[in-house]
Every structure is written in structure tokens, then in C-alpha cells.
Amino acid sequence: MTGYVKEQSPPFRRDEELEQSGVVSRPEMPRIRRARVNMIRWGLCALLILLWQISSDHNWIDPFYWSSPRMIAKTIWIQATQGTLWDDVAYTSGSTLLGFVFGTVIGSWIGLLFWWSRTTAEVSEPYLIVLNALPKLALAPVLVILFGIGFSFKVVLAFLMTVVASTLSAFSGVRSVDPAMETLLYSLGASRAQVFSKVVIPWSMPFMISNLRANIALALSGAIVGEFVVSNKGIGRMILYAGTLFDLNLMWVGVVVLSILAVLMYWGVMLLERWLSRRLMIIPPQRTDAPPKPLRPRRPSAGGAAAKPVFPPRPPYPPYPPRL
Amino acid sequence: MADAAKITVTGVTKVYRRDELEVTALQNVDFSIREGQFVSIIGPSGCGKTTLFNIIAGLTLPTSGQVVVDGRSILGQAGYVGYMLQNDLLLPWRTVLNNIILGLEIHRVPREQSVRQAMPLIERYGLKGFDQHYPSELSGGMRQRAALLRTLLYNRDILLLDEPFGALDAQTRLDMQMWLMTLWQDFSKTVLFITHDIDEAIFLSDEVFVFSAPPGRIKARIPIDLSRPRTPEQMATPEFSAIKRQLLGLLVTAGHSGSLSPTDAGCEAQARGEVRDDWVR
Numbered sequence: 324m325t326g327y328v329k330e331q332s333p334p335f336r337r338d339e340e341l342e343q344s345g346v347v348s349r350p351e352m353p354r355i356r357r358a359r360v361n362m363i364r365w366g367l368c369a370l371l372i373l374l375w376q377i378s379s380d381h382n383w384i385d386p387f388y389w390s391s392p393r394m395i396a397k398t399i400w401i402q403a404t405q406g407t408l409w410d411d412v413a414y415t416s417g418s419t420l421l422g423f424v425f426g427t428v429i430g431s432w433i434g435l436l437f438w439w440s441r442t443t444a445e446v447s448e449p450y451l452i453v454l455n456a457l458p459k460l461a462l463a464p465v466l467v468i469l470f471g472i473g474f475s476f477k478v479v480l481a482f483l484m485t486v487v488a489s490t491l492s493a494f495s496g497v498r499s500v501d502p503a504m505e506t507l508l509y510s511l512g513a514s515r516a517q518v519f520s521k522v523v524i525p526w527s528m529p530f531m532i533s534n535l536r537a538n539i540a541l542a543l544s545g546a547i548v549g550e551f552v553v554s555n556k557g558i559g560r561m562i563l564y565a566g567t568l569f570d571l572n573l574m575w576v577g578v579v580v581l582s583i584l585a586v587l588m589y590w591g592v593m594l595l596e597r598w599l600s601r602r603l604m605i606i607p608p609q610r611t612d613a614p615p616k617p618l619r620p621r622r623p624s625a626g627g628a629a630a631k632p633v634f635p636p637r638p639p640y641p642p643y644p645p646r647l
Numbered sequence: 648m649a650d651a652a653k654i655t656v657t658g659v660t661k662v663y664r665r666d667e668l669e670v671t672a673l674q675n676v677d678f679s680i681r682e683g684q685f686v687s688i689i690g691p692s693g694c695g696k697t698t699l700f701n702i703i704a705g706l707t708l709p710t711s712g713q714v715v716v717d718g719r720s721i722l723g724q725a726g727y728v729g730y731m732l733q734n735d736l737l738l739p740w741r742t743v744l745n746n747i748i749l750g751l752e753i754h755r756v757p758r759e760q761s762v763r764q765a766m767p768l769i770e771r772y773g774l775k776g777f778d779q780h781y782p783s784e785l786s787g788g789m790r791q792r793a794a795l796l797r798t799l800l801y802n803r804d805i806l807l808l809d810e811p812f813g814a815l816d817a818q819t820r821l822d823m824q825m826w827l828m829t830l831w832q833d834f835s836k837t838v839l840f841i842t843h844d845i846d847e848a849i850f851l852s853d854e855v856f857v858f859s860a861p862p863g864r865i866k867a868r869i870p871i872d873l874s875r876p877r878t879p880e881q882m883a884t885p886e887f888s889a890i891k892r893q894l895l896g897l898l899v900t901a902g903h904s905g906s907l908s909p910t911d912a913g914c915e916a917q918a919r920g921e922v923r924d925d926w927v928r
Contacts, residue, residue, distance in 0.1 A: 507736045510704050511750040511801060512726020521749070525740045 390575040398576045407556075408580070414557040415546055416584060418474060422481020423542035430486040431531045434493025438523050439515070444494065451494075455487040459545065463552045477549035477557070484545035485538045492534040496527025532596050539592045543585055558584070652679035653837045654703070654805055659712030661698050671862035672698045673709070678856065678865060680837055682804070687840045687848035689898065690858025690866075696841045697733070699863070700807045703839070704730040716805065729803040729836075733810050735794035737782035743793050744769065744778035750801030761800075768796050773826065788819040792826070799830065805837045813843065821879060824850060828877060845894050849887060850877055857897045867897050 372392045378384045379391035386394070402408035437444035459480060470476040500523055508518045550559025558577050565573035661673040672695040680686050688696050701707040703714055705725040714721055721727045729750075737746045745752075747769065748761035769778050773792055782790055791811055798806060811827075812820045824847060831838060842848050848855045852871050859866040871890060873881055881887055 501736075503732060503734060504736055504738065506706060507732055508749075508753070509706060509725050510730040510732070511753050513753045517753055521753075522738065525738070528740075 388571055390572045394572050395575050395579055398572055399580070402573075402576060411556060411558050411561050412580065412584065414474070415477075415543075415550065415559065415581075416588070418477035418549070418557075419481055419539075419542045419546040419588065421478045422483075422545055423485055423539055425478070426482040426485025426542065427489045427531075427535065427538050429482075430489025431493040433486075434490040434495075434531075435497060435519075435524060435527060437494050438497045438500075438519060444498075448494075451487055451491055455491060459483045460548055460552070463549075467553060472553045472555075476552075477546045477554070480549040481542040481545035484541040488538060488541065489531070489534060492530050493527055496530030497523055499530075500526045528599075532599055535592050535596055536589065539588050540585070543581075543588065547581070651682065653682040653684075653716065654839075655679040655713075655715045656699075656703070657713045657715070659699065659702060659709045659714065661695065661702065661707070662710045673702075674862040674864050676712070676863065676865055678868070680839070680854075682837055683835045684853045685831060685838045685840065685851055686854050686856060687842055687852040688856045688858060689842060689845060689848050689894065690856075690863065691860050691898070692843070694858040694861050695863030696858060697809055700730065700809050700839070700841065703805075704728055704807060706730075727803065728805040728807055729798040729801045730807045731794055731798045731809060731811055733813065735782070735790040737790055737793055737797075739782055742779050742781060743774060743785070746782065746793055747778075747797045747800055749797055765796075765800055768800060772796060772830065786819075787815055788823055791815065791823060795827070795830070799834065799836075805839070808838065808840045810841050810843065812847065820844075820847070825879075827851065832876065845891055845898070846882060849873075849890050849894070850879075850882060855894065857894065869894060869897075 375389075376392045379386045379389060399408065437447070462483065463480070466476055466479055470479050504522050504526070505518050508522055513521070546557070547559040550557040551563055554560040558581050562574050562577035562581075565571065565577060656676055656678050659673055659676045660671070663670045663672055676695075676699060688699075690696060698707065702709045703721075705721055705723055705727060708723050716727060737743070738749070741749070744762065744765060747765050748756075748758070751761040751764070752758070766778070769775060774789060774796070777785060777789065777793075782793070785793065795808075795811060798808075812823050815823060828851065830836075840848070840851060849871055855869045855871060856865050857867040857869065858864065869890065873884075873886060
């Protein structure tokens with residue numbers, strides 16, 4: 324029983340938290356204010372780029388180390404039209420996404436399945452925590468021997484980065500399931516499998532979903548680290564290669580492309596989160612019409628006009644004899 | 648037949664063991680209830696009322712004793728009675744309709760069929776137009792209604808209601824009591840009802856069982872002979888007051904043993920469903 328600290332966090336995030344997490348947009352946020360925020364954001368971005376360009380043009384910063392937006396854009400153009408930029412982008416995002424999907428799905432399932440055996444869960448927990456804290460890069464040598472230096476090695480690294488975190492967050496969801504809700508299902512004659520599918524999984528869903536955004540970032544670092552270790556393709560390799568050649572301009576290209584990639588993936592995951600939340604009905608959809616006033620119970624009229632409802636046939640009784 | 652015992656509880660004793668300490672939650676509880684009777688159970692908190700319900704619902708095994716429904720033992724058999732736990736426990740990710748048909752869904756009744764059965768109940772018993780709403784959008788009374796309809800649609804002859812109206816305000820409570828009476832009259836279920844409210848117990852019941860302070864035993868059974876259908880005005884009659892006085896007297900002596908016993912913690916944990924190692928394998 325010890326070590327089984329009950330988590331207090333509610334499984335269903337309150338509206339304010341949802342707004343802050345960006346899963347749902349605040350409906351009453353004035354459009355004007357949002358437009359202003361967006362304008363300032365883009366303006367700031369443009370200003371920084373402009374400042375960077377001007378400083379490097381006037382040699383306030385050394386263009387050899389810090390490059391300049393114009394040079395970066397030019398190199399990107401060359402790399403995209405004549406070089407291997409698209410191949411590199413596809414390589415890196417491919418290994419990231421594959422690692423992310425496998426890591427999240429497999430990790431979440433492992434965490435969920437811990438519900439079936441509290442003993443297994445409690446035995447595994449310290450190991451999981453150690454695995455989670457362990458820098459996965461330390462495993463690189465053995466992984467290279469096992470999986471070679473190709474694509475699968477990066478996928479495995481991205482997978483390892485995400486799988487333990489997913490397990491832990493699914494498990495924290497499982498652990499917080501309201502025991503009374505399980506009791507309710509059992510009292511309706513449910514099997515353990517039904518309790519699992521009808522209560523444990525939906526209850527843990529918000530925990531798993533909230534982990535997605537952290538996971539995509541982890542998967543990307545896993546893929547890049549893998550390319551740093553050994554690779555002949557990918558953005559990570561490009562950055563490393565540029566560094567060894569003292570071609571810092573090319574390195575900046577890698578960083579910029581990587582930032583764009585990270586932002587795109589983050590957006591994608593955010594859309595996925597939003598879609599999952601709506602689809603799984605974790606957040607009740609916003610209603611435009613005000614909820615009607617609570618109704619009073621209708622009593623059958625004295626005249627006997629209201630017919631007594633015909634009672635539905637009962638569901639079958641659970642199997643007998645008892646399982647004692 | 649109406650006179651045959653619907654449910655018979657004989658010699659049910661429940662002893663919890665915790666840290667070498669044995670706590671008797673229930674001691675030799677015996678009773679039987681006829682079909683269609685409405686029986687309330689009152690008693691000091693921690694006297695094993697919820698434990699008794701868990702035993703009848705097949706969620707906990709008694710240390711000794713027997714529970715017989717329609718001539719068959721239902722010990723350890725979950726799903727033979729409709730059980731409404733202390734909280735409404737509607738699943739927040741399901742609409743009201745989907746919550747109400749949960750019991751049928753578990754028994755793999757096709758969805759269209761369950762919906763066809765549920766909709767008339769929803770419309771007749773005060774949730775009309777709310778079937779597609781989520782529990783968080785309902786008031787406390789309506790949530791209780793939905794929880795009760797879920798228990799009702801599960802369609803067992805016996806309903807165990809554990810303080811269903813405990814969390815409601817007085818006005819809603821009266822509405823809900825009238826509503827429960829209507830339901831009970833329409834469906835002629837056998838009802839066991841736990842409450843802390845003496846007025847509620849008298850108002851609703853055919854018979855009131857008074858439990859003693861821990862260890863829980865049935866201390867008295869008081870038949871309520873008020874005429875039916877009951878009206879709120881009956882609460883002001885001398886007969887009502889006489890019964891109330893009698894029950895109050897019994898409760899005061901029942902609660903006399905005073906300070907909180909370890910059973911309280913056990914019962915509370917049981918109510919929250921945390922003590923379950925003995926039935927989950």
C-alpha cells in the first residue's frame with residue numbers, strides 16, 4: 324500500500340487550464356486583442372531578423388560566427404534547389420515521427436496495462452524512473468551495434484526518448500482512477516476488462532494527451548542526437564558536418580530549418596491533441612444555446628392519462644454459481 | 648407472492664482485520680423483506696450500513712452469514728441487485744444518455760435497444776432534453792436523477808440506495824423524495840434505503856430499521872403505518888411526530904457509545920471503494 328500516493332490532479336482539466344494549455348481557445352477572447360497579440364508577435368520576429376541583418380551588415384557582430392538572415396536564406400535556397408536539404412528534412416522528420424508514434428503508443432499501453440497488476444506496477448516503478456532519468460545517449464554504442472548506423476538507429480533513439488515518459492504519464496492517470504467508479508462498474512456486473520475499457524482508459528486519456536507535446540520535442544532531440552552520433556543524412560548530420568568544416572553559415576541554416584521543423588511538429592501535435600480531446604469527449608463541447616432551466620419532475624396526472632411506462636426486459640444475470 | 652420474502656439476510660457478520668486489530672463492522676444482522684417493500688436503514692455513522700450494502704451487492708464477502716434473494720444465495724455475486732452508491736458517479740466523459748444505459752451496455756444489449764428503453768424514462772422522469780448533456784452541465788438533483796435512472800434501467804427487482812439525497816438542499820430533496828415515491832409506485836421495486844434523515848426515512852418507508860452503534864446490529868424495526876400515497880403534509884401530523892419521537896429516542900441510545908471507533912475509518916474507506924483487496928483478484 325505504501326508508495327501508492329494518490330494524485331490529486333483532476334482528470335478533467337478545468338476550462339481555465341484548458342485555455343492556458345492551448346487545447347481549446349478561449350471563446351470570449353476578443354478578436355481584436357488576439358489580432359493585436361498576433362501582430363506584435365510577427366512584428367517582433369521581423370524586427371529581430373532585421374536587427375540581426377543590420378548588425379551583421381555593419382560588422383557589429385562578426386558575420387563569420389553569427390552569419391546573417393540574408394546569407395542563411397540564400398544558403399537555404401541553394402541547399403533546397405541544388406543540395407540535399409529536402410532529403411535531410413525528410414530523414415530527420417521521418418525518424419522523429421516514427422519514434423514519437425511508437426514511443427507514445429507502446430509507452431501508453433504499458434502504463435495502462437499496469438492497472439491489471441498493482442504488484443507489477445509497483446515493482447517496475449523505480450526501474451522506470453531510473454530509465455527515465457538515464458541519458459539515452461549513453462546507450463548509443465550498443466544501439467549502433469544492434470541496429471546499425473542507418474535510419475532504424477535514429478528511430479530507436481527517438482522511441483527510447485519518449486517511451487518511458489509515456490509509460491509514466493499513462494500510469495499516473497491509471498493510478499488516479501476514482502476507485503468508487505470502478506466499484507460502480509463492478510456493481511453493474513462488469514468484468515475487469517470492461518472496467519478497463521470503460522473507466523480506466525477514458526480516465527487516463529487526458530494524462531496521456533497532455534504528454535504528447537513534451538514527447539514530440541523529446542523525439543526530435545532523440546533523432547538529432549542519433550544523427551550527431553553517426554549518420555550520413557539528416558539535419559543533425561548537416562549541422563555537425565558544417566561545424567567540422569567551420570562553415571558556420573551552413574550550421575545556422577541547420578538551426579533555422581530545425582526550428583521551423585520543431586514548430587511545425589508542435590502545431591501538428593497541438594491539432595492532434597485538440598482533435599483527440601474533442602473526439603473522446605474529454606471536454607464537453609461548448610454549447611452556444613444556454614442550458615434550459617432545470618425541469619421539475621413530472622408526476623402522472625390524477626386522471627390516469629399518463630400510461631405507466633412499460634418496463635424494458637432485464638439484461639441477463641451474470642453467470643451462476645458464485646465465484647467464491 | 649407479496650408475502651414471500653424477496654430478500655433474506657441471515658446472520659451476516661463482517662470483521663475487518665487491520666494491523667492485527669479486528670474491527671467488527673456488522674454483527675449477526677438478520678432480516679427479511681417482502682417484495683415491493685420500501686425499507687429505510689438509519690443509524691449512527693460508521694455502523695456498517697454501507698458495508699451491508701456492499702455485501703448484498705456482492706462487492707464484499709461477509710465473514711459469515713448468508714444473503715438469499717428469491718431462494719438463491721447471491722454472496723459474492725455482483726450484478727444481482729441495483730446499487731446506487733453514495734455519490735452519483737456519472738462518468739464525466741459520457742452524455743447523460745450514455746451514462747444511463749451503462750448497465751445495459753455492460754451486458755451487451757444493443758445500443759438502439761437500450762436507447763429505446765432509456766428515452767421514455769428520461770422524458771418521464773425529469774431529464775427531458777438533457778440526454779445529450781454532460782454530467783458537469785447538470786444540477787445536483789438532476790445528476791442524482793440520472794444516477795437513479797441508471798440503476799433503474801439496469802432493471803433489478805431490488806434497489807439499494809445509499810444516501811442518494813445526502814448532498815442536496817432541502818427543497819431539491821423534497822422534490823427528489825416525491826419523485827422517488829412516484830418511481831417506486833410505478834415500478835413496485837423492493838427498496839433498501841440508507842439515510843441519515845429521520846423525516847426522510849419515515850416519509851418514504853414501510854419499515855425503518857435502526858442500527859446500533861458499532862458493531863452494527865439491527866436494534867429495532869419500526870413499521871410505518873402512514874397511509875399511501877404519502878404527501879408532505881403528513882410530516883406535520885401527530886402520528887408522524889410520534890414515530891419520529893420514537894426513532895429519535897432509539898438513535899440517541901444507539902449512538903450512546905460515544906467516540907469515533909476505528910470502524911468509521913473502515914466504513915468511510917469502504918464507501919469510497921478503497922477497501923477492495925478482498926474482492927478484486
